Amino acid sequence: MPTEANRVMPSATAGREVPLHRLAHARAGDKGDRLNLALFAYEPQHYQALVAQVTEERVLALFAHRGASRVRRYLMPGLCGMNLVIDDVLQGGVNGALNLDGHGKTLSFLLLGMSVVTE
Protein backbone atom coordinates (compact mmCIF):
# COMPACT_ATOMS: atom_id res chain seq x y z
CA MET A 1 0.00 0.00 0.00
CA PRO A 2 1.13 3.55 -0.56
CA THR A 3 3.31 4.85 2.24
CA GLU A 4 1.20 7.94 2.80
CA ALA A 5 -1.93 5.96 3.62
CA ASN A 6 -0.15 4.24 6.49
CA ARG A 7 1.40 7.33 7.97
CA VAL A 8 0.79 8.01 11.61
CA MET A 9 -0.19 11.65 11.87
CA PRO A 10 1.49 13.82 14.50
CA SER A 11 -0.55 13.12 17.60
CA ALA A 12 -2.89 15.85 18.70
CA THR A 13 -3.75 15.68 22.36
CA ALA A 14 -7.47 16.02 23.06
CA GLY A 15 -8.58 19.45 24.15
CA ARG A 16 -5.49 21.20 22.82
CA GLU A 17 -5.54 24.12 20.46
CA VAL A 18 -3.71 23.21 17.26
CA PRO A 19 -3.56 24.58 13.73
CA LEU A 20 -6.07 22.95 11.42
CA HIS A 21 -3.00 21.80 9.46
CA ARG A 22 -2.45 19.12 12.11
CA LEU A 23 -5.86 17.54 11.58
CA ALA A 24 -6.73 18.17 7.98
CA HIS A 25 -5.55 18.69 4.43
CA ALA A 26 -7.01 21.05 1.85
CA ARG A 27 -6.93 22.18 -1.77
CA ALA A 28 -8.10 25.45 -3.30
CA GLY A 29 -9.86 25.92 -6.62
CA ASP A 30 -11.16 29.03 -8.35
CA LYS A 31 -13.84 30.14 -10.80
CA GLY A 32 -13.96 33.86 -11.49
CA ASP A 33 -13.90 35.68 -8.16
CA ARG A 34 -15.12 32.64 -6.23
CA LEU A 35 -12.86 30.31 -4.30
CA ASN A 36 -13.56 26.80 -3.10
CA LEU A 37 -11.56 25.14 -0.39
CA ALA A 38 -11.98 21.38 -0.08
CA LEU A 39 -11.00 20.33 3.45
CA PHE A 40 -10.60 16.73 4.66
CA ALA A 41 -9.85 15.30 8.09
CA TYR A 42 -6.86 12.96 8.06
CA GLU A 43 -8.57 10.71 10.55
CA PRO A 44 -12.33 10.10 10.78
CA GLN A 45 -12.29 10.79 14.53
CA HIS A 46 -11.35 14.42 13.85
CA TYR A 47 -14.13 15.08 11.34
CA GLN A 48 -16.63 16.19 13.99
CA ALA A 49 -14.14 18.72 15.36
CA LEU A 50 -13.94 20.23 11.89
CA VAL A 51 -17.71 20.31 11.52
CA ALA A 52 -18.07 22.00 14.89
CA GLN A 53 -15.28 24.54 14.47
CA VAL A 54 -14.65 25.26 10.79
CA THR A 55 -17.91 27.13 10.47
CA GLU A 56 -19.10 29.51 7.76
CA GLU A 57 -18.79 32.38 10.26
CA ARG A 58 -15.20 31.61 11.20
CA VAL A 59 -14.13 31.14 7.62
CA LEU A 60 -15.81 34.39 6.59
CA ALA A 61 -13.95 36.16 9.42
CA LEU A 62 -10.64 34.60 8.33
CA PHE A 63 -11.06 35.93 4.79
CA ALA A 64 -12.85 39.18 5.65
CA HIS A 65 -9.74 41.34 5.06
CA ARG A 66 -9.79 40.21 1.42
CA GLY A 67 -13.38 41.29 0.88
CA ALA A 68 -15.07 37.89 1.20
CA SER A 69 -18.82 38.49 1.05
CA ARG A 70 -20.27 35.04 1.72
CA VAL A 71 -19.20 31.54 2.71
CA ARG A 72 -21.24 28.44 2.08
CA ARG A 73 -20.23 25.13 3.58
CA TYR A 74 -21.17 21.77 2.10
CA LEU A 75 -20.50 18.82 4.36
CA MET A 76 -19.30 15.58 2.78
CA PRO A 77 -19.43 13.06 5.66
CA GLY A 78 -18.72 10.16 3.33
CA LEU A 79 -15.34 11.72 2.60
CA CYS A 80 -14.76 13.08 6.14
CA GLY A 81 -14.59 16.45 4.46
CA MET A 82 -16.32 19.64 3.52
CA ASN A 83 -16.36 22.10 0.65
CA LEU A 84 -16.13 25.78 1.55
CA VAL A 85 -17.25 28.16 -1.18
CA ILE A 86 -16.15 31.75 -0.61
CA ASP A 87 -17.44 34.61 -2.78
CA ASP A 88 -15.56 37.78 -3.79
CA VAL A 89 -12.34 36.76 -2.09
CA LEU A 90 -9.96 36.69 -5.06
CA GLN A 91 -9.59 40.46 -5.48
CA GLY A 92 -10.89 40.23 -9.04
CA GLY A 93 -9.88 36.68 -9.86
CA VAL A 94 -7.23 35.37 -12.19
CA ASN A 95 -7.89 37.87 -14.97
CA GLY A 96 -8.77 40.83 -12.80
CA ALA A 97 -6.58 40.85 -9.70
CA LEU A 98 -3.39 42.76 -8.97
CA ASN A 99 -2.28 40.26 -6.35
CA LEU A 100 0.45 37.70 -6.90
CA ASP A 101 -1.89 34.72 -6.76
CA GLY A 102 -5.00 35.59 -8.70
CA HIS A 103 -6.22 32.00 -8.60
CA GLY A 104 -6.06 32.03 -4.80
CA LYS A 105 -4.27 28.70 -4.93
CA THR A 106 -2.21 29.49 -1.82
CA LEU A 107 -5.30 30.20 0.27
CA SER A 108 -5.83 26.58 1.27
CA PHE A 109 -2.94 27.15 3.65
CA LEU A 110 -4.47 30.32 5.07
CA LEU A 111 -7.38 28.09 6.07
CA LEU A 112 -5.03 25.42 7.46
CA GLY A 113 -3.52 28.05 9.75
CA MET A 114 -6.83 28.43 11.56
CA SER A 115 -6.81 27.27 15.20
CA VAL A 116 -9.00 24.39 16.25
CA VAL A 117 -9.40 22.61 19.55
CA THR A 118 -9.10 18.84 19.38
CA GLU A 119 -11.90 16.82 20.94
Added chain:
Amino acid sequence: MTFLLGSGAGFSGDRTDAAIPVVAELIRRGQPAALIFETLGERTLAAAHRAMRDDPEAGFEPLLEELLAPVLDDCLKHGIAILGNFGAANPEGACRLVAGLVADTERGTASIGQVHGDDIRARLGELELQRWEAESRELPGEEALISANVYLGAAPLVEALALGAEVVVSGRVADPALFLAPLVHHFGWAWDDWDRLAAGMMAGHLGECGAQVTGGYFADPGVKDVPGLATVGYPIIEVEEDGSLVVTKPAGTGGMVTARTVKEQLLYEVHDPANYLTPDVVVDLSAVTVREIGPDRVAVSGIRGKPAPQRLKTTVCYEGGWQGEAEISYAGPNALARAQLAAEVLRERLAFRAPSELRSRLDIVGHASVFDSDAGDLQRSVQGNASGDYRLRLAAEHAERRWVERATQELLALYCAGPAGGGGVRRQYQRRVCTASYLVKRSDVNAFATLFDASLFETKMANERRAAHAN
Protein backbone atom coordinates in the same frame (compact mmCIF):
# COMPACT_ATOMS: atom_id res chain seq x y z
CA MET B 1 -14.46 -4.11 -21.67
CA THR B 2 -12.53 -1.51 -19.76
CA PHE B 3 -11.81 1.75 -21.51
CA LEU B 4 -8.66 3.61 -20.46
CA LEU B 5 -8.41 7.38 -20.31
CA GLY B 6 -4.88 8.72 -20.06
CA SER B 7 -4.00 12.29 -19.19
CA GLY B 8 -1.20 13.92 -21.15
CA ALA B 9 -1.44 17.42 -19.67
CA GLY B 10 -3.50 19.17 -17.01
CA PHE B 11 -2.95 22.80 -17.94
CA SER B 12 -1.20 25.06 -20.39
CA GLY B 13 2.39 25.02 -19.22
CA ASP B 14 2.32 21.48 -17.90
CA ARG B 15 5.23 19.02 -18.22
CA THR B 16 5.66 18.18 -21.89
CA ASP B 17 7.13 14.71 -21.22
CA ALA B 18 4.23 13.60 -19.02
CA ALA B 19 2.34 11.78 -21.77
CA ILE B 20 5.22 9.46 -22.67
CA PRO B 21 4.88 6.95 -19.79
CA VAL B 22 1.09 7.21 -19.98
CA VAL B 23 1.07 6.20 -23.64
CA ALA B 24 3.60 3.43 -22.95
CA GLU B 25 1.27 2.04 -20.26
CA LEU B 26 -1.81 2.33 -22.50
CA ILE B 27 0.02 0.39 -25.23
CA ARG B 28 1.26 -2.21 -22.72
CA ARG B 29 -2.29 -2.87 -21.54
CA GLY B 30 -3.65 -3.16 -25.06
CA GLN B 31 -7.17 -2.08 -24.11
CA PRO B 32 -9.18 0.57 -25.97
CA ALA B 33 -7.88 3.95 -24.87
CA ALA B 34 -7.74 7.68 -25.44
CA LEU B 35 -5.17 10.29 -24.47
CA ILE B 36 -6.43 13.66 -23.29
CA PHE B 37 -4.65 17.00 -23.24
CA GLU B 38 -6.45 19.58 -21.13
CA THR B 39 -4.67 22.88 -21.64
CA LEU B 40 -7.32 25.58 -21.42
CA GLY B 41 -8.44 27.65 -18.44
CA GLU B 42 -9.92 31.10 -17.87
CA ARG B 43 -6.40 32.54 -17.72
CA THR B 44 -5.07 30.68 -20.76
CA LEU B 45 -8.12 31.39 -22.91
CA ALA B 46 -7.62 35.10 -22.24
CA ALA B 47 -3.89 34.73 -22.99
CA ALA B 48 -4.68 32.91 -26.25
CA HIS B 49 -6.98 35.71 -27.38
CA ARG B 50 -4.31 38.23 -26.43
CA ALA B 51 -1.73 36.30 -28.48
CA MET B 52 -4.07 36.06 -31.46
CA ARG B 53 -4.63 39.82 -31.45
CA ASP B 54 -0.90 40.29 -31.95
CA ASP B 55 -0.51 37.39 -34.40
CA PRO B 56 -3.50 35.86 -36.23
CA GLU B 57 -1.54 32.61 -36.67
CA ALA B 58 -1.15 32.22 -32.89
CA GLY B 59 -3.86 31.75 -30.27
CA PHE B 60 -3.65 28.00 -29.76
CA GLU B 61 -1.64 26.12 -27.13
CA PRO B 62 1.95 27.40 -27.43
CA LEU B 63 3.39 24.04 -26.31
CA LEU B 64 1.25 21.97 -28.68
CA GLU B 65 4.15 20.65 -30.73
CA GLU B 66 6.21 19.75 -27.65
CA LEU B 67 3.21 17.99 -26.10
CA LEU B 68 2.17 15.98 -29.15
CA ALA B 69 5.38 15.21 -31.01
CA PRO B 70 6.73 12.61 -28.52
CA VAL B 71 3.55 10.48 -28.54
CA LEU B 72 1.72 11.13 -31.79
CA ASP B 73 3.35 8.33 -33.76
CA ASP B 74 2.67 5.73 -31.05
CA CYS B 75 -0.93 6.84 -30.58
CA LEU B 76 -1.67 6.64 -34.30
CA LYS B 77 -0.04 3.21 -34.55
CA HIS B 78 -2.00 1.79 -31.62
CA GLY B 79 -5.37 3.38 -32.24
CA ILE B 80 -5.23 5.64 -29.19
CA ALA B 81 -7.42 8.65 -29.95
CA ILE B 82 -6.03 12.01 -28.89
CA LEU B 83 -8.40 14.72 -27.73
CA GLY B 84 -7.40 18.19 -26.61
CA ASN B 85 -8.80 21.66 -26.09
CA PHE B 86 -5.39 22.87 -27.23
CA GLY B 87 -7.10 24.72 -30.08
CA ALA B 88 -7.85 27.46 -27.52
CA ALA B 89 -8.77 30.65 -29.44
CA ASN B 90 -7.63 29.24 -32.78
CA PRO B 91 -8.55 25.56 -33.31
CA GLU B 92 -7.97 25.91 -37.03
CA GLY B 93 -4.39 27.03 -36.43
CA ALA B 94 -3.90 24.08 -34.09
CA CYS B 95 -5.28 21.68 -36.72
CA ARG B 96 -2.79 23.05 -39.21
CA LEU B 97 0.07 22.42 -36.79
CA VAL B 98 -1.20 18.91 -35.99
CA ALA B 99 -1.44 18.17 -39.72
CA GLY B 100 2.22 19.15 -40.03
CA LEU B 101 3.19 16.88 -37.14
CA VAL B 102 1.18 14.00 -38.60
CA ALA B 103 3.07 14.39 -41.87
CA ASP B 104 6.27 13.72 -39.90
CA THR B 105 5.00 10.47 -38.38
CA GLU B 106 5.75 7.04 -39.82
CA ARG B 107 2.24 6.75 -41.19
CA GLY B 108 2.30 10.30 -42.53
CA THR B 109 -1.45 10.73 -42.53
CA ALA B 110 -4.29 10.83 -40.02
CA SER B 111 -7.83 12.08 -39.65
CA ILE B 112 -7.96 15.29 -37.66
CA GLY B 113 -11.28 16.40 -36.25
CA GLN B 114 -12.10 20.00 -35.52
CA VAL B 115 -14.82 21.10 -33.12
CA HIS B 116 -16.80 24.21 -34.02
CA GLY B 117 -19.37 26.30 -32.28
CA ASP B 118 -17.79 27.50 -29.04
CA ASP B 119 -16.96 30.91 -30.52
CA ILE B 120 -20.13 33.00 -30.27
CA ARG B 121 -18.45 36.41 -30.39
CA ALA B 122 -20.20 37.40 -33.63
CA ARG B 123 -23.65 36.57 -32.24
CA LEU B 124 -23.20 37.79 -28.69
CA GLY B 125 -25.31 40.91 -29.21
CA GLU B 126 -28.29 38.87 -30.42
CA LEU B 127 -28.28 36.25 -27.69
CA GLU B 128 -30.18 36.34 -24.46
CA LEU B 129 -27.48 36.37 -21.80
CA GLN B 130 -27.71 35.72 -18.09
CA ARG B 131 -25.01 36.61 -15.65
CA TRP B 132 -23.32 33.57 -14.04
CA GLU B 133 -24.33 33.38 -10.37
CA ALA B 134 -20.96 34.47 -8.94
CA GLU B 135 -20.30 37.12 -11.59
CA SER B 136 -20.48 40.76 -10.59
CA ARG B 137 -19.01 42.34 -13.72
CA GLU B 138 -21.17 44.02 -16.34
CA LEU B 139 -20.44 43.11 -19.92
CA PRO B 140 -18.35 45.77 -21.64
CA GLY B 141 -19.41 47.68 -24.73
CA GLU B 142 -18.95 46.23 -28.19
CA GLU B 143 -15.66 48.09 -28.76
CA ALA B 144 -13.96 46.43 -25.78
CA LEU B 145 -15.22 42.90 -26.50
CA ILE B 146 -12.56 40.47 -27.68
CA SER B 147 -14.17 37.06 -27.57
CA ALA B 148 -16.98 34.93 -26.21
CA ASN B 149 -16.57 31.18 -25.93
CA VAL B 150 -19.19 28.74 -24.73
CA TYR B 151 -18.20 25.72 -22.66
CA LEU B 152 -19.32 23.00 -25.06
CA GLY B 153 -20.15 19.51 -23.92
CA ALA B 154 -18.98 16.17 -25.26
CA ALA B 155 -21.39 15.89 -28.22
CA PRO B 156 -19.26 17.60 -30.90
CA LEU B 157 -16.22 15.63 -29.71
CA VAL B 158 -18.17 12.39 -30.05
CA GLU B 159 -19.24 13.56 -33.49
CA ALA B 160 -15.59 14.06 -34.45
CA LEU B 161 -14.72 10.55 -33.24
CA ALA B 162 -17.69 9.16 -35.18
CA LEU B 163 -16.33 10.86 -38.29
CA GLY B 164 -13.18 8.83 -37.75
CA ALA B 165 -11.00 11.51 -36.20
CA GLU B 166 -7.84 10.15 -34.57
CA VAL B 167 -6.86 13.55 -33.22
CA VAL B 168 -9.66 15.85 -32.07
CA VAL B 169 -8.90 19.55 -31.73
CA SER B 170 -11.27 21.81 -29.85
CA GLY B 171 -11.34 25.25 -28.37
CA ARG B 172 -13.52 25.90 -25.34
CA VAL B 173 -15.14 22.65 -24.32
CA ALA B 174 -15.72 21.79 -20.67
CA ASP B 175 -12.48 20.15 -19.56
CA PRO B 176 -14.01 16.85 -18.39
CA ALA B 177 -16.04 16.55 -21.59
CA LEU B 178 -12.77 15.66 -23.32
CA PHE B 179 -12.75 12.48 -21.21
CA LEU B 180 -16.48 11.81 -21.41
CA ALA B 181 -16.51 11.91 -25.23
CA PRO B 182 -14.44 8.77 -25.95
CA LEU B 183 -16.52 6.89 -23.34
CA VAL B 184 -19.80 7.87 -24.99
CA HIS B 185 -18.32 6.98 -28.37
CA HIS B 186 -16.96 3.64 -27.16
CA PHE B 187 -19.77 2.44 -24.91
CA GLY B 188 -22.62 4.06 -26.83
CA TRP B 189 -24.03 5.69 -23.68
CA ALA B 190 -27.28 7.57 -24.23
CA TRP B 191 -27.39 11.34 -23.72
CA ASP B 192 -30.00 10.90 -21.00
CA ASP B 193 -28.20 8.11 -19.15
CA TRP B 194 -27.47 10.61 -16.39
CA ASP B 195 -25.64 8.34 -13.95
CA ARG B 196 -23.24 7.06 -16.59
CA LEU B 197 -22.71 10.53 -18.06
CA ALA B 198 -22.01 11.79 -14.54
CA ALA B 199 -19.50 9.01 -13.94
CA GLY B 200 -17.81 9.81 -17.25
CA MET B 201 -17.70 13.50 -16.39
CA MET B 202 -16.13 12.68 -13.03
CA ALA B 203 -13.57 10.45 -14.73
CA GLY B 204 -12.78 13.62 -16.64
CA HIS B 205 -12.88 15.81 -13.57
CA LEU B 206 -10.40 13.52 -11.81
CA GLY B 207 -8.12 13.28 -14.82
CA GLU B 208 -8.31 16.75 -16.30
CA CYS B 209 -5.70 18.32 -14.05
CA GLY B 210 -3.12 15.67 -14.76
CA ALA B 211 -0.87 14.98 -11.79
CA GLN B 212 -3.20 16.73 -9.35
CA VAL B 213 -4.85 13.36 -8.70
CA THR B 214 -1.64 11.29 -8.61
CA GLY B 215 0.32 13.14 -5.94
CA GLY B 216 1.00 16.41 -7.73
CA TYR B 217 -0.05 19.55 -5.89
CA PHE B 218 -0.40 17.43 -2.75
CA ALA B 219 2.97 17.09 -1.04
CA ASP B 220 3.47 18.79 2.32
CA PRO B 221 6.83 17.52 3.61
CA GLY B 222 6.65 15.64 6.89
CA VAL B 223 2.86 15.86 6.84
CA LYS B 224 1.86 14.24 3.56
CA ASP B 225 4.90 13.09 1.66
CA VAL B 226 4.87 12.07 -1.99
CA PRO B 227 7.58 9.91 -3.57
CA GLY B 228 9.13 10.80 -6.91
CA LEU B 229 7.48 14.12 -7.67
CA ALA B 230 10.11 14.81 -10.35
CA THR B 231 8.77 11.88 -12.36
CA VAL B 232 5.17 11.92 -11.14
CA GLY B 233 2.99 9.65 -13.28
CA TYR B 234 -0.02 11.28 -14.89
CA PRO B 235 -3.34 9.57 -14.33
CA ILE B 236 -4.99 6.74 -16.15
CA ILE B 237 -8.69 6.34 -15.40
CA GLU B 238 -10.14 2.88 -15.99
CA VAL B 239 -13.81 3.08 -16.86
CA GLU B 240 -16.28 0.19 -17.19
CA GLU B 241 -19.44 0.17 -19.27
CA ASP B 242 -21.54 0.58 -16.10
CA GLY B 243 -19.65 3.74 -15.17
CA SER B 244 -17.36 2.21 -12.51
CA LEU B 245 -14.11 4.16 -12.17
CA VAL B 246 -10.63 3.34 -10.96
CA VAL B 247 -7.92 6.00 -10.81
CA THR B 248 -4.39 4.75 -11.32
CA LYS B 249 -1.10 5.74 -12.96
CA PRO B 250 1.61 4.15 -15.13
CA ALA B 251 3.83 1.56 -13.47
CA GLY B 252 7.30 2.77 -12.58
CA THR B 253 6.41 6.45 -12.35
CA GLY B 254 6.63 8.72 -9.30
CA GLY B 255 3.76 10.09 -7.29
CA MET B 256 0.96 8.05 -5.76
CA VAL B 257 -2.75 7.46 -6.01
CA THR B 258 -4.40 7.26 -2.59
CA ALA B 259 -7.84 8.01 -1.19
CA ARG B 260 -6.45 11.37 -0.09
CA THR B 261 -5.00 12.43 -3.43
CA VAL B 262 -8.28 11.47 -5.10
CA LYS B 263 -10.46 13.27 -2.53
CA GLU B 264 -8.56 16.54 -2.96
CA GLN B 265 -9.12 16.44 -6.70
CA LEU B 266 -12.72 15.25 -6.42
CA LEU B 267 -13.87 18.61 -5.04
CA TYR B 268 -11.36 20.76 -6.93
CA GLU B 269 -13.20 23.78 -8.39
CA VAL B 270 -16.53 22.27 -7.35
CA HIS B 271 -19.09 24.49 -5.64
CA ASP B 272 -22.26 22.69 -4.49
CA PRO B 273 -21.20 19.02 -4.56
CA ALA B 274 -24.81 17.92 -5.03
CA ASN B 275 -25.11 20.07 -8.15
CA TYR B 276 -21.84 20.17 -10.03
CA LEU B 277 -22.82 21.78 -13.31
CA THR B 278 -21.34 20.48 -16.54
CA PRO B 279 -22.72 20.99 -20.06
CA ASP B 280 -23.92 17.38 -20.39
CA VAL B 281 -25.10 16.48 -16.91
CA VAL B 282 -25.54 17.89 -13.42
CA VAL B 283 -23.36 15.71 -11.22
CA ASP B 284 -24.41 14.79 -7.68
CA LEU B 285 -21.47 13.84 -5.49
CA SER B 286 -23.42 13.63 -2.21
CA ALA B 287 -23.09 9.85 -1.98
CA VAL B 288 -19.65 9.47 -3.51
CA THR B 289 -17.15 7.11 -1.90
CA VAL B 290 -13.47 6.66 -2.49
CA ARG B 291 -11.75 3.34 -1.74
CA GLU B 292 -8.15 2.15 -2.04
CA ILE B 293 -8.32 -1.22 -3.77
CA GLY B 294 -4.61 -1.80 -4.39
CA PRO B 295 -1.29 -0.01 -4.68
CA ASP B 296 -1.92 3.22 -6.59
CA ARG B 297 -5.46 2.12 -7.36
CA VAL B 298 -8.48 3.98 -6.05
CA ALA B 299 -12.08 3.16 -6.92
CA VAL B 300 -14.62 5.99 -6.98
CA SER B 301 -18.30 5.09 -6.75
CA GLY B 302 -21.69 6.51 -5.86
CA ILE B 303 -21.63 9.21 -8.55
CA ARG B 304 -25.14 10.20 -9.61
CA GLY B 305 -26.37 12.35 -12.47
CA LYS B 306 -29.29 14.68 -13.07
CA PRO B 307 -30.55 16.21 -16.35
CA ALA B 308 -28.21 18.61 -18.13
CA PRO B 309 -28.64 22.34 -17.49
CA GLN B 310 -30.56 24.42 -20.00
CA ARG B 311 -27.89 27.10 -20.04
CA LEU B 312 -24.21 26.87 -20.87
CA LYS B 313 -21.44 28.93 -19.34
CA THR B 314 -19.63 31.37 -21.58
CA THR B 315 -16.33 33.11 -20.97
CA VAL B 316 -16.34 36.63 -22.34
CA CYS B 317 -12.91 38.24 -22.81
CA TYR B 318 -12.59 41.99 -23.07
CA GLU B 319 -9.96 44.70 -23.08
CA GLY B 320 -8.64 45.28 -19.61
CA GLY B 321 -6.14 48.02 -20.36
CA TRP B 322 -2.57 47.52 -19.21
CA GLN B 323 -1.05 45.78 -16.25
CA GLY B 324 2.49 45.92 -15.00
CA GLU B 325 4.65 44.61 -12.23
CA ALA B 326 7.99 45.64 -10.78
CA GLU B 327 10.02 44.29 -7.86
CA ILE B 328 13.07 45.17 -5.76
CA SER B 329 14.80 43.20 -3.00
CA TYR B 330 16.03 44.18 0.48
CA ALA B 331 17.89 41.72 2.71
CA GLY B 332 20.05 41.60 5.83
CA PRO B 333 20.03 43.94 8.84
CA ASN B 334 16.92 46.14 9.08
CA ALA B 335 15.67 44.85 5.71
CA LEU B 336 12.00 44.92 6.67
CA ALA B 337 12.13 48.58 7.66
CA ARG B 338 13.95 49.42 4.43
CA ALA B 339 11.38 47.54 2.34
CA GLN B 340 8.56 49.25 4.22
CA LEU B 341 10.17 52.65 3.68
CA ALA B 342 10.52 51.86 -0.03
CA ALA B 343 6.81 51.04 -0.14
CA GLU B 344 5.96 54.33 1.57
CA VAL B 345 8.14 56.32 -0.80
CA LEU B 346 6.61 54.61 -3.79
CA ARG B 347 3.09 55.21 -2.54
CA GLU B 348 3.89 58.89 -2.04
CA ARG B 349 5.47 59.17 -5.50
CA LEU B 350 2.54 57.46 -7.24
CA ALA B 351 0.10 59.81 -5.52
CA PHE B 352 1.52 62.77 -7.41
CA ARG B 353 3.20 61.11 -10.41
CA ALA B 354 0.28 58.99 -11.60
CA PRO B 355 -3.40 59.71 -12.18
CA SER B 356 -5.78 58.89 -9.35
CA GLU B 357 -7.48 56.12 -11.33
CA LEU B 358 -4.24 54.10 -11.48
CA ARG B 359 -5.04 50.93 -9.56
CA SER B 360 -2.03 49.64 -7.66
CA ARG B 361 -1.00 47.21 -4.98
CA LEU B 362 2.18 46.80 -2.96
CA ASP B 363 3.32 43.49 -1.48
CA ILE B 364 6.35 42.75 0.63
CA VAL B 365 7.18 39.20 -0.40
CA GLY B 366 8.63 37.34 2.59
CA HIS B 367 6.61 39.43 5.01
CA ALA B 368 3.00 39.48 3.81
CA SER B 369 1.92 39.03 0.21
CA VAL B 370 -0.32 36.26 -1.13
CA PHE B 371 -2.66 36.18 1.87
CA ASP B 372 -2.93 39.97 2.07
CA SER B 373 -5.66 42.36 1.00
CA ASP B 374 -5.11 44.87 -1.79
CA ALA B 375 -4.88 47.53 0.91
CA GLY B 376 -2.07 45.73 2.76
CA ASP B 377 -3.85 45.00 6.06
CA LEU B 378 -1.59 42.06 6.91
CA GLN B 379 1.57 43.95 5.98
CA ARG B 380 0.73 46.46 8.68
CA SER B 381 -0.53 44.08 11.35
CA VAL B 382 1.81 41.09 11.07
CA GLN B 383 4.97 40.99 13.14
CA GLY B 384 7.93 40.43 10.81
CA ASN B 385 11.57 39.50 11.16
CA ALA B 386 13.53 42.77 11.03
CA SER B 387 16.47 41.19 9.18
CA GLY B 388 14.91 38.86 6.65
CA ASP B 389 15.03 38.67 2.89
CA TYR B 390 12.26 40.73 1.35
CA ARG B 391 11.04 41.71 -2.07
CA LEU B 392 8.86 44.75 -2.56
CA ARG B 393 6.44 44.18 -5.40
CA LEU B 394 4.33 46.76 -7.17
CA ALA B 395 1.43 45.81 -9.42
CA ALA B 396 -0.39 48.51 -11.34
CA GLU B 397 -3.25 48.68 -13.81
CA HIS B 398 -4.53 51.46 -16.04
CA ALA B 399 -6.34 51.81 -19.34
CA GLU B 400 -3.27 53.48 -20.83
CA ARG B 401 0.11 51.87 -21.16
CA ARG B 402 2.05 55.03 -20.33
CA TRP B 403 0.77 55.21 -16.75
CA VAL B 404 1.62 51.59 -16.07
CA GLU B 405 5.06 52.20 -17.51
CA ARG B 406 5.41 55.28 -15.34
CA ALA B 407 4.38 53.41 -12.20
CA THR B 408 6.87 50.59 -12.73
CA GLN B 409 9.55 53.14 -13.62
CA GLU B 410 8.97 54.77 -10.24
CA LEU B 411 9.90 51.46 -8.61
CA LEU B 412 13.00 51.25 -10.80
CA ALA B 413 14.01 54.71 -9.60
CA LEU B 414 14.23 53.34 -6.03
CA TYR B 415 17.67 52.11 -7.09
CA CYS B 416 19.19 55.55 -6.61
CA ALA B 417 16.53 57.51 -4.78
CA GLY B 418 15.06 54.91 -2.41
CA PRO B 419 16.34 53.31 0.82
CA ALA B 420 19.81 51.77 1.13
CA GLY B 421 20.68 48.42 -0.32
CA GLY B 422 17.81 47.80 -2.73
CA GLY B 423 18.65 45.53 -5.66
CA GLY B 424 17.50 43.11 -8.32
CA VAL B 425 14.82 45.20 -9.99
CA ARG B 426 12.67 43.43 -12.57
CA ARG B 427 9.80 45.14 -14.38
CA GLN B 428 7.35 44.09 -17.06
CA TYR B 429 4.02 45.21 -18.38
CA GLN B 430 1.51 43.87 -20.83
CA ARG B 431 -2.01 44.24 -22.10
CA ARG B 432 -4.58 42.74 -19.83
CA VAL B 433 -7.51 40.70 -21.07
CA CYS B 434 -10.29 40.53 -18.50
CA THR B 435 -12.93 37.82 -18.41
CA ALA B 436 -16.51 37.61 -17.25
CA SER B 437 -18.78 34.57 -17.07
CA TYR B 438 -22.26 34.59 -18.56
CA LEU B 439 -24.82 31.94 -19.47
CA VAL B 440 -26.39 31.36 -22.86
CA LYS B 441 -29.33 29.16 -23.79
CA ARG B 442 -28.30 25.68 -24.86
CA SER B 443 -30.62 26.00 -27.85
CA ASP B 444 -28.67 29.06 -29.03
CA VAL B 445 -25.45 27.07 -29.33
CA ASN B 446 -24.66 25.25 -32.53
CA ALA B 447 -21.77 22.86 -31.90
CA PHE B 448 -20.52 20.40 -34.49
CA ALA B 449 -17.41 18.73 -35.81
CA THR B 450 -15.71 18.48 -39.17
CA LEU B 451 -12.70 16.65 -40.46
CA PHE B 452 -9.90 19.05 -41.08
CA ASP B 453 -8.66 19.36 -44.62
CA ALA B 454 -5.20 20.80 -44.52
CA SER B 455 -5.52 22.13 -48.04
CA LEU B 456 -8.90 23.77 -47.66
CA PHE B 457 -10.22 25.35 -44.47
CA GLU B 458 -13.77 26.02 -45.43
CA THR B 459 -14.37 22.47 -46.42
CA LYS B 460 -17.42 21.50 -48.36
CA MET B 461 -18.38 19.24 -45.51
CA ALA B 462 -18.23 22.10 -43.02
CA ASN B 463 -20.51 24.16 -45.19
CA GLU B 464 -22.93 21.30 -45.65
CA ARG B 465 -23.03 20.54 -41.96
CA ARG B 466 -23.53 24.18 -41.10
CA ALA B 467 -26.38 24.38 -43.58
CA ALA B 468 -27.86 21.19 -42.14
CA HIS B 469 -27.69 22.58 -38.60
CA ALA B 470 -29.30 25.82 -39.68
CA ASN B 471 -32.36 23.94 -40.95
